[in-house]
Amino acid sequence: MSLLEENQSTDLEQMVGLSRRRFISAGALCGAAMFLGGNLLSRSALAAGVSEASSKLLGFASIPAATADSISLPPGYKSSVLISWGQPLQAGGPAFDPSGKGSAEAQEVQFGDNNDGMSLFPMPGDGNRALMAINNEYTNYRYLFDHGQAPQSAEDVRKALASEGVSVIEVQHKNGQWQFVQGSKYNRRIHGNTPIRLGGPAAGHDWLKTAADATGTKVLGTFQNCANGMTPWGTYLTCEENFTDCFGSSNAEQKFDAGIKRYGAVVASKEINWHQHDERFDLAKNPNEINRHGWVVEIDPFDPQSTPVKRTALGRFKHENAALTETKDGRAVVYMGDDERGEFIYKFISRDKINHKNAKANRDLLDHGTLYVARFDGGDSNPDHPKGKGEWVELSHGKHGIDASSGFASQAEVLIHARLAASVIKATRMDRPEWIVVSPKDGKVYCTLTNNVKRGDDGQPVGGPNPRAKNQYGQILRWQESGDDAAAMSFAWDLFVVAGNPSVHAGTPQGGSSNITPQHMFNSPDGLGFDKAGRLWILTDGDMSNAGDFAGMGNNQMLCADPHSGEIRRFMVGPIGCEVTGISFSPDQRTLFVGIQHPGENGGSTFPEHLPNGKPRSSVMVISREDGGIVGA
Ligand code: FEO
Ligand code: CA
Numbered sequence: 001m002s003l004l005e006e007n008q009s010t011d012l013e014q015m016v017g018l019s020r021r022r023f024i025s026a027g028a029l030c031g032a033a034m035f036l037g038g039n040l041l042s043r044s045a046l047a048a049g050v051s052e053a054s055s056k057l058l059g060f061a062s063i064p065a066a067t068a069d070s071i072s073l074p075p076g077y078k079s080s081v082l083i084s085w086g087q088p089l090q091a092g093g094p095a096f097d098p099s100g101k102g103s104a105e106a107q108e109v110q111f112g113d114n115n116d117g118m119s120l121f122p123m124p125g126d127g128n129r130a131l132m133a134i135n136n137e138y139t140n141y142r143y144l145f146d147h148g149q150a151p152q153s154a155e156d157v158r159k160a161l162a163s164e165g166v167s168v169i170e171v172q173h174k175n176g177q178w179q180f181v182q183g184s185k186y187n188r189r190i191h192g193n194t195p196i197r198l199g200g201p202a203a204g205h206d207w208l209k210t211a212a213d214a215t216g217t218k219v220l221g222t223f224q225n226c227a228n229g230m231t232p233w234g235t236y237l238t239c240e241e242n243f244t245d246c247f248g249s250s251n252a253e254q255k256f257d258a259g260i261k262r263y264g265a266v267v268a269s270k271e272i273n274w275h276q277h278d279e280r281f282d283l284a285k286n287p288n289e290i291n292r293h294g295w296v297v298e299i300d301p302f303d304p305q306s307t308p309v310k311r312t313a314l315g316r317f318k319h320e321n322a323a324l325t326e327t328k329d330g331r332a333v334v335y336m337g338d339d340e341r342g343e344f345i346y347k348f349i350s351r352d353k354i355n356h357k358n359a360k361a362n363r364d365l366l367d368h369g370t371l372y373v374a375r376f377d378g379g380d381s382n383p384d385h386p387k388g389k390g391e392w393v394e395l396s397h398g399k400h401g402i403d404a405s406s407g408f409a410s411q412a413e414v415l416i417h418a419r420l421a422a423s424v425i426k427a428t429r430m431d432r433p434e435w436i437v438v439s440p441k442d443g444k445v446y447c448t449l450t451n452n453v454k455r456g457d458d459g460q461p462v463g464g465p466n467p468r469a470k471n472q473y474g475q476i477l478r479w480q481e482s483g484d485d486a487a488a489m490s491f492a493w494d495l496f497v498v499a500g501n502p503s504v505h506a507g508t509p510q511g512g513s514s515n516i517t518p519q520h521m522f523n524s525p526d527g528l529g530f531d532k533a534g535r536l537w538i539l540t541d542g543d544m545s546n547a548g549d550f551a552g553m554g555n556n557q558m559l560c561a562d563p564h565s566g567e568i569r570r571f572m573v574g575p576i577g578c579e580v581t582g583i584s585f586s587p588d589q590r591t592l593f594v595g596i597q598h599p600g601e602n603g604g605s606t607f608p609e610h611l612p613n614g615k616p617r618s619s620v621m622v623i624s625r626e627d628g629g630i631v632g633a
């Protein structure tokens with residue numbers, strides 16, 4: 001429907017979209033209309049008046065947008081720092097050096113930079129202790145090095161590699177608050193030079209062999225670790241996202257094959273520039289090293305000596321996160337998004353059932369199974385709340401034309417070039433799939449489609465779950481598997497919310513769906529998390545200019561939604577220049593851990609210490625209620 005047609009509707013139901021606004025009950029609507037004296041103000045004023053009173057799930061007062069260099073929270077909430085970039089993990093370890101002159105060796109035993117996805121693992125038998133595995137996605141040379149530039153030496157590259165990967169830390173509830181336990185035997189860094197094993201169908205394939213590893217099964221490091229997953233058997237999944245940015249070529253004339261091109265590597269290495277000082281990242285000298293990255297990596301946080309494993313059965317792409325659930329017959333399911341404009345949503349189903357009695361029996365469960373990719377129909381074109389159907393299509397060699405005729409010699413090749421295989425079966429090109437989460441209440445699956453300013457160009461049709469051309473605000477997709485079984489090959493989808501700016505643009509699509517109001521608007525939803533009660537937490541990584549199309553949105557933030565009513569309230573605003581990413585809860589739901597990544601990305605922040613001329617430091621924050629109650633309730 002065009003914007004003009006949308007705006008021609010004049011009756012009450014169309015103005016507030018009663019039938020389409022799942023979050024407004026008829027009773028609440030009457031109340032709001034009465035409250036407003038029957039004078040139908042803007043749809044947003046009405047929606048806001050209703051929303052404040054409508055959700056029983058959301059028990060906090062929403063807060064306004066903010067542009068301060070601090071954390072904003074609802075009244076009655078407090079925050080503190082759990083851990084920040086550079087903090088030494090071991091007692092007596094090298095202290096954080098704000099000058100940027102700290103060594104690579106020091107960074108290898110300090111908390112990594114730009115924390116992202118994280119999971120909390122309760123310590124068996126002790127409710128006051130837990131381990132946290134926390135991704136360190138990338139680094140900001142502006143702060144990492146005293147020279148503030150791209151790496152100038154092999155030592156600089158080693159330091160950058162040391163700042164990424166994963167940090168495993170112990171946390172303890174002490175003196176009424178969760179705290180980092182420096183010196184715990186569990187504290188560990190897994191970084192860009194840590195030995196890792198390759199497992200699954202692609203392990204040992206010729207395309208994974210290098211001069212340093214003739215077996216194609218042993219790789220150094222994991223980096224660009226975006227978001228995460230947690231298995232029911234107590235292991236952590238870390239997802240390698242923008243790995244191609246780390247590679248470049250010393251041969252300015254080098255021609256790349258279809259695989260390298262599709263994954264987006266370029267000769268100049270997109271500013272990361274490791275290849276100039278470490279041949280491992282030089283595509284002219286080590287053309288296969290790039291194939292050893294772009295995977296989901298499984299880590300046992302309880303065994304500091306364990307070797308992490310890259311699970312190739314889950315496919316190689318720019319992994320955002322890995323959302324675990326279970327089929328009705330007990331097999332593991334992993335939902336995964338590939339965060340690039342026009343890339344796909346995947347689902348992996350394990351061959352074997354999860355053993356809930358013996359965690360170790362699941363050690364290689366993720367090495368055997370089937371990968372699928374999602375295909376969506378065009379939906380019903382309802383601009384406020386589109387919905388439709390979809391199907392999962394198997395990505396197995398020999399099926400659906402994925403074979404020698406389309407350039408694939410084996411399943412290993414299908415997995416290494418999962419993007420190319422998914423294109424053979426014409427999977428739906430999405431608006432940058434970021435996090436996926438599964439509701440603990442009803443099994444519905446939610447996925448952020450963060451934005452895609454190329455939607456409408458470049459062979460990416462407008463429609464279905466990607467309904468908006470030049471999509472600068474993003475949306476949250478939801479689907480329900482047929483028969484409520486994650487093993488299903490079909491599903492029904494709808495858009496839970498279409499973000500927008502109703503204070504700048506009237507109506508859909510740019511003003512957003514009806515559960516977007518000027519009081520609670522945001523752009524570029526990215527991180528997602530469910531708490532045990534079924535509240536959906538939404539974390540943003542968007543345009544924080546607070547101007548033009550983004551006027552009134554302020555800094556990046558965290559919101560909380562009622563999945564049934566559709567109501568969304570703003571819960572937290574982060575400091576200047578940050579992205580809010582990474583979320584976890586204490587088992588009692590009275591503490592929320594949230595990540596503040598790259599505060600002061602472009603300067604202007606000294607968060608969290610606010611020292612004179614101090615450096616901003618990415619940090620994990622501890623959020624709780626002053627009365628000790630359940631967060632969000
Ligand atoms: Fe690391 Fe797509 O976010
Ligand atoms: Ca993200």
Ligand code: CA
Nearest residue numbers: 434450526541
């Ligand atoms: Ca993002």
